[in-house]
Amino acid sequence: MGEKALVIDDNDNNLTLERDLLEVAGFEVFTAENATSGIALARKELPDIIIMDMRLPDMRGSEAAKMLLQYEETRGIPIVFVTASVLAEGIEEIKTIPNAAFVSKPINTRTFASEIRQFIK
C-alpha cells in the first residue's frame, strides 16, 4: 500500500472527491467528518498526511491542528488545509502552525494528489 492520508471535511462531496483523487493516486485514505473523530482517527491510524478543512463543525481547523501537536504520535504529521477562505487571517492562522500548509479550494483535480504528496517528507 501507498501513503496513508487522513481527510477531515464535513462536506460529503468534497470528502468523496478528495478521497477519490487520492485513492486514484495510490493513497490509502481515511476520512472523518469532524475534528474530534478526525483527531481520534489520526492517533489510531497515524497517517502520513492529514488534509482538513479550515472550518469544521466542532472546532476550527487550526485548533484541531494544535490539539494534534499535543500528542506525541501525531505531532510530526504534516497537515494540509484545504480552504475556500482566502482571507488573510486564515493564512496567517496556518502560518503559526508547524508542519502546516494549504491548498486553496476549489482544488485542481489534476494536480491535487501530487500537491499533497509533496508535503510528505
Add this chain to the structure above:
Amino acid sequence: MFGKSTVTKAQEYSESIINTIREPLITLDQDLRVVTVSRSFYEVFKVNPKETVGQLIYDLGNKQWDIPKLRELLETILPQETTFENYEVEHDFATIGKRIMLLNARQIQRALGKERIILLAIEDITERREIEAGLEKTRKELEVIKKSADEASEFAESIINTVREPLISLNQDLRVVTVSRSFYEVFKVKPEETVGQLIFDLGNKQWDIPKLRELLETILPQKTTFDNYEVEHDFTTIGRRIMLLNARQIQRASGKERIILLAIEDITERREIENGLEKTRKELEATKIAEDDAREYAESMINTVREPLLVLDQSLRVVTASRSFYGVFKVNPKETVGQLIYDLGNKQWDIPQLRELLETILPRKATFDNYEVKHDFATIGRRIMLLNARQIQRALGKERIILLAIEDITERKEIEGGLVKAHVELEELAAELGRTARVKSEFLANMSHELRTPLNSINGFSEVLYDETFGPLNEKQKKYVNNVLTSGKHLLQLINQILDMAKVEAGKMKLSLSPLPMKGLLNEIALLVADMAARKRLEMLIDIAEDLPDIEADELRVKEIIYNLLSNAVKFTPEGGRIGMSAKRTGPEIEVVVWDTGVGIAPENMVKIFEGFFRVDTPYSRLTEGTGLGLPLARKMVELHGGKLDVESEGLDKGTTIRFTLPIRNGEGD
C-alpha cells in the same frame, strides 16, 4: 462896472467872469446879436458856440428864445432904463422844457466908441421856485403840525400818568418837567427829588449816562426825535438794566419853548427773553438742520439696508421704518409711523421678550446685540427674529432715539438646523457605511467560502468525469460535462474577482511582494494567451525591451493583471485583427502597454468600464465570457502596487490601448 481906461482889462475881466460863474450869461450887441456866451450857457441850454455867436438872440436854438416878454424887455424896457432886474420869464424851451428863468440885464457902454452892449444873465430858477413852493407848503403843514403837536402835548401829558411805561418830560435845559407815576415806581425815586432836577442828576446821578447825554445833547437838537435807543447801564437803585429810550422834542402849545418827551422802557427782561428765544430758535434751527441732515442720512441709510430697521423715539413710538420693514412685515407707513411699537400690525409686536429688551435692558445698556425672539406674527406666521438695538442721542438736545434692526433668521435657523441634522445624519451614515463595508466584506468572505465549497464539488467532479478517471464517457457526455466545468470555472472566477474587489475596497488586500523577473513573466503569459489568439487568427506582436528590469511585486496579482488585459484584447478583437504587448523601462518604473485593433470603447463608456460589471456585448464575445470585473480589478491592483493604469481608445471599432506602470522598487511592505 468897467472903467473906460481899462477896456482891455475889463473885457478880459468880464470874459473871465463870464466863464467862471455858474449862472448862464450872454452879451449882446445893440442889434441884439450874441457877442459872447458863458460856458454854462452852452451847458444849460444845450447849444454850441457855432450856432450861438453872431446870431440874433431870438433865433438862438430854433428860435426858442423868441419870447414876447424878452422882446419887451430888450426892446422896450432896456433902452429906457439901461437895466432890468429879476424878471421872471416862464417859457417852454425846445431843448430843456418848461422852465422859469430869472432875467437880469445891464446895458453898458463899450470902452471905445458909442457902441453899447447888453449883459444878460439868465438864471434858471425853476428848481428854486419849486423849493420855495415846497417850503411854503412845508411851512403851512408845519403850522398844522404845531397845532396838532400842541394838542398832542397836552394829550401826552394827560396820558403820561396813565401809561405804565416810565415817561419823563424835560425842558430845553434837560430839567425834569413832568414824571409819570410809573417812573417813580420803576426807578424808586420821589417827585420832590425829581421834578426840576437836571436829568443827569436824578437819583444820585444814576442817569448820568454818556449815551443818554449824547442822545439828548447831540442827536435830539438835530433830529427832534430818536427811536429805540438801547442803553445798558448799571443803575444804583435797580442794578444793571437795559433801557429802551424813545424821545420826541415838541413845541409847547403855549409858547416857543420846546419840551422833550422821554420814554424809558426797561427791556432787560424782554431782552433776556428775546435772547433766550433767539438762542432757543437758533438751537432749534441747528437741531432742525442737524436733525434734518441726520434724518436724511439716517433715512437714506435706513432705506438702503435690506434688513428691516425701525427708528423709535424715547416713548417707543415709530419715527421711521425702513422700506424693507414694510416689505417684510407687510405693513404700510400710515399704520406704522407714530405708533407704539407694541401696537404695530394688530399688536403682533407686543412680545414680552421685546418689552423686556426695550424697557429694561436698553435703558441700562444703551445697546443689545443678537437677541433671538421667537414669535407668532399675525401677518407672517411663526418666525425667529434677531434683534439688535442702539440707543442714540439726537445731534442736539436731550432726546434719545432707538435704532432697532430686525432680521428674520427663520430660514437661516432652519438651514442651520437642517445643517446640524444633515451633519448628524451624515455622521450616522458614515458610521453606517463603515459598518456596512465591514458587514459587506465579512459577508463576501463568508459567501465566497460558501460558494466555493459547492463549486469545489461541481468543478472537481466534472473535471474527474471529463478526465475519464473512473471510466470512459461517450462524446455527448464528455461535451456536456465540459459545459458544466466551463460554467463552474466562470462562476469561480466571478467569485474570486468579487472577493478581490471587496478586499481592495475594504483595504484588506495584502500584496505579497517578491522579486519578479518581468521579461520571463510577460513572455510566459503571452504564451498562455497565444493559443487563444491563434484560435481567433489574431496576429500577436510582443515587444519586450531587452533591458526590462526585474520588479518587486506580488507575482500572482501581476500575472492576473497581464492575463486579464491580454485575454480582454483577444476577447474584444475580431478575427484577423491584431493584438500586442510592449514593455519598457521608464525611469523608476516599467511601462507595459497592451493594445488591440478591436471594438474599442465609446467615449461615454470610458468611466463606466471601471465601475464593475460593465460589459460590452459584441459580436466577437459572449456575455458569459467575462465578468466585467477584470479591468477594474487590474487598475486596483496596479494602484495597489503604486502604479497607474489608463485606457485609451479613439472610439468604437478604433481599438483599445491600455497602459500601466509598476514601480521597479515597491515602497510598500518590505
